[in-house]
Amino acid sequence: MPRPKVHDDALRARLLDRAGEILSTTGPDGLSLRALAADVRTSTTAVYSLFGGKPGLLRAVYDEAFRRFGERLSTAGTSDDPAEDLVRLGLRYRDSALADPQFYRVMFSGASGVEPGEESRRASARTFSPALDIARRGVETGVFGNDSPEQIALASWGIAHGLVALELRGDLPVDVPVAQVYERSLRALVDGWRR
Amino acid sequence: MPRPKVHDDALRARLLDRAGEILSTTGPDGLSLRALAADVRTSTTAVYSLFGGKPGLLRAVYDEAFRRFGERLSTAGTSDDPAEDLVRLGLRYRDSALADPQFYRVMFSGASGVEPGEESRRASARTFSPALDIARRGVETGVFGNDSPEQIALASWGIAHGLVALELRGDLPVDVPVAQVYERSLRALVDGWRR
DNA sequence: CCTCTTGTCAGAACACCGTTTCGATATGCT
DNA sequence: AGCATATCGAAACGGTGTTCTGACAAGAGG
Structure with missing residues (x-):
């Protein structure tokens, strides 16, 4: 041997x-x-x-980062107010991203030809599912109107991702109170779904 | 010589x-x-x-790309309904990004150490100002509530950027009707600002 | 008219990268 | 003891961005 x-x-x-x-x-x-x-x-x-x-x-690091990210999001906790939960989840999204910006960059900015692959697809889906769960509860309990849970969750994911990405790139005007703007934006969006 | x-x-x-x-x-x-x-x-x-x-x-290409992007956004046109204008601007944002995804990537995904620089900062600000103008009009005419125009414009920029970035990376679930979800998301957000 | 000076530019040189190849290595089996 | 063989470190290969250098061409001065 x-x-x-x-x-x-x-x-x-x-x-x-x-x-x-x-x-x-x-x-x-x-x-x-x-x-x-x-x-x-x-x-x-x-x-x-x-x-x-x-x-x-890189894909392996990416997978690991996504796993941790998903884990953080999945432990956001819930209350009996889905709208508030969605905002809280969004805030946690930002905290998680800011905790290690370079990891976030590797995950979402797709540098150096990192192709997701099967494992990361699942991780990505798992990242998404907390938002989806909350949206579903919101629709079921009548807090939100006629939109699909997918629609609501995707929009939340989008605004969280967008504002965080802009913040990390320094593309936001320097004098804005980011945390405040971020939370207010989440609330405005969530309010838009209310029946 | x-x-x-x-x-x-x-x-x-x-x-x-x-x-x-x-x-x-x-x-x-x-x-x-x-x-x-x-x-x-x-x-x-x-x-x-x-x-x-x-x-x-790369920075020079980046500057040029940003210039064109800003130009496209600035010609979005306006009506007497600021809320609708904001949605239309968002749709044009997506169209512009999808027209040349690689340019968009260079602009916003910060690969290969492209530091913005003075010129691009200005271009970036110019990209942002159409949204700001519309938001201002919306606040002045009482269509939107008590939020600042900066707040409203930033949130719009954020959700447009976020959803487009996710779409370009293929991070959206494959079966979603992107255009529809995108527009509906913009409307929900805009509705959230209404007084 | 013929140097000479001088800025300019193409190509060679350099250090580094990711990747591939290859020979020395260290084991269990005969 | 000797052999076969999977393993791994080091060297080789083709590429990159960047720097260095020497040939060059044109106007200035004799």
Whole structure:
């Protein structure tokens, strides 16, 4: 039999961790396989045997980021007021994104040819489902009008994503009180669905 | 005196044009200075003397893209119903983005370290002002309630940007009628501002 | 008319990247 | 002990953005 395996799951985890760290400070372009391998005291070959290459590595980080993001959103909690819950979920969306902007960027700004893949599709759907659940409750309980839960949830996702993306890119006018504008926007949108 | 100038404004324009074409089909990473220079039958040095390097070139394309985007939005036209105008502006925002997705990506997804710069800040502000004007009219005429025009315009910008970004990334569920959801979302948001 | 000076530009050189190839390695089996 | 073989680190390859350098061309001065 051959020599003992070194490119194992433990190494995979270490690479993933360190890649996430580098990525969250420098962005995808600043992540070099050579530097990463040296950091973890292995060779670039490890990245290829474990992830298939740089896109594979990024996809893995991306999947992990999406998983955590979905987890945060799914623990937002609910009350008996779906409209308020939707606002609260939106606020949590922003908090989660601002907690690690580079991760958010990797997830949603699609740099360096990161193709989602099956796993991430599911994670993406899971990210979306809390909003959908709340919207459904809102429609069922008659808080919202005649629109479909999908419609309502998508719009909420859209405005949260849009404002956060603009904020992270610094495209918002400098003097706006972002948090306040953000929350007020969510409320206006939610109010628009009321029956 | 030295030899006659070849790296002039005409060459600059040709480089910019061709860079835009390549960029709109392959994205920023697929744009190679060597290939670009060969296409325009000059050397890579031209890019450095005219744009300072690849980031400078991308920023120039970015500026141009933003300029055109702002132009399209500023010609959206107005009626005597600010609420409807805001929806129409949003629809035009999406049309403009979908007309050349790669340009939109360069503008808003911040790939390859494109730092906006002064010129683009102004262009960005100009992109935003049509929405602001409409919102102002809506507040003045009493169509909208007590919110500031900035608040209203920013929220509109946010939801348009967010939904378009999600659509372009393919992050929307595949079976949704995007155009319809998009318009309905805009209307819900606008309705939320009504007094 | 012929240097000479001087800014300009094309191409070579450099450092780095992601990826592929390949030879040394270290084990279990014969 | 020797062999077969999966494994992995290091070197090689083709590409990138960027910098360096030497050939160049035109006006100035003799």
